[in-house]
Amino acid sequence: MTYFLDLFLLSLVVGLVGVASNPAPYFAALGLAVAGGVGCGVLVGHGGSLVGLMLFLIYLGGMLVVFAYSAALAAEPFPETWGAGSVKVYVLMYLFGVGVAVWWFWGGHGGYWVIDEFKEFFMVRGDIGGISLMYSVGGGMLVVCAWVLLLCLFVILELTRGLSRGALRAV
């Protein structure tokens, strides 16, 4: 699991570099998806398995639709990848920055050693108690949360409806 966490953290930084180096929106969305996914993995590795799962489902499931739409809106015939001239400069610059940060903080932390006897299963154990509490004690609040989601739906429908008079619709 230590190696998994190292891999996740490394992929997180690489994904962030992929977004920050200003490639075409397709590839930036890809970098964001990679960073989001492995970020959920990091959360799971630190004991937040429910939070990690929810972020994975909602952020990567819901926001990916948004990413897909915005990438489709910004369609280009020749999108710039990370190898293209202007992007490559940024990629190298950020990777150099990451390297400097790694060099600076090297050895101070001691790594992410997992102290547990269940090996890979340690992750599902941590907050099962919290989940059961949330569904038993916090039931009313969950109802309110569901209501908020329904309200969001109504608000968005109300703000965007009407082809003839929509001032919010630029396209």
Add this chain to the structure above:
Amino acid sequence: MSPYVITILLSSLGLGTALTFMSSHWLLAWMGLEINTLAILPLMAQHHHPRAVEATTKYFLAQAAAAATILFASTINAWTTGEWNIYCLSHPAATILITMALALKVGLAPVHFWMPPVMQGLTLTTGLIMATWQKLAPFALIIQMAPFTHPLLLTTLGLLSVFIGGWGGLNQTQLRKILAYSSIAHLGWMIIVTQYKPQLTVLVLITYIIMTSATFLTFKLMATTKINTLAMSWAKVPTITAMAALALLSLGGLPPLTGFMPKWLILQELTMQGLPLTATMMTLSALLSLYFYLRLCYAMTLTISPNTNNSSAPWRLQNTQATAPLATLMIMTLLLLPLTPLAQTLTN
């Protein structure tokens, strides 16, 4: 807008405020504030003209930024102290961040810039909700936060608000912007006393809500949003015009009217706390606000604008708006000052 949707939105508006009122947990308080923001957005943009949509977008951005800051600061506090309770907010960075975020939410002075343009884009009814109901939930949190916040921060927010509220309203001809600046100035009065006597903050909030509701409803009845149409209102609704001038003076805080009570009690409290300089500055700033209220009164009642003769006798149609709320609020705006001993008894 469909009546079902209106019902859903208005009841959610109530739900958000109630949720913030009853919560002792920062996440729940944050959720109430977000419900409040979400529920009013379609009401703001219901007349889909670009000005209203722009106001809605501005409001959404400011409120979303403030809510995100609240969430961030309460997370910092939970991280350092392990405590989500509103009364246990002890980390100084978190208290300052949350106070500034709540100031952005209600529109206190260094972070007030969203408020006048947003008000200008709304109808008078939505503007009334914005100036009254939307202030309740953040103020519930501000009052709970005040004992933990740095006193200098609260005093700075209060003094800046009253002065900028006064100065900003001076050069306006649009009534909704004037009312927005008047709101900023009153928020300053509320925030200046909240660390010494939070009951007085509630008192100012209540009286402000009464007075500004009466003013908004009057302007709605006259269907006026500018000073120059206000100058014609004496010919349409003479009685309301005469009383509206008094209501504006009540907002300005002149003695025999309701608006004098909160200012009086606050100045007394500040003096008793040994802060004569702050009290003097607050009093002087009230003069700035009084100037633009007086100018509105002048335009409404003290002068007749030069016009053709037949414009002074316009066609008077039967009024179809509900006037009972306006009547109640107007009487409370003008005549609540004798209840000062009661207010003092309740707040001591």
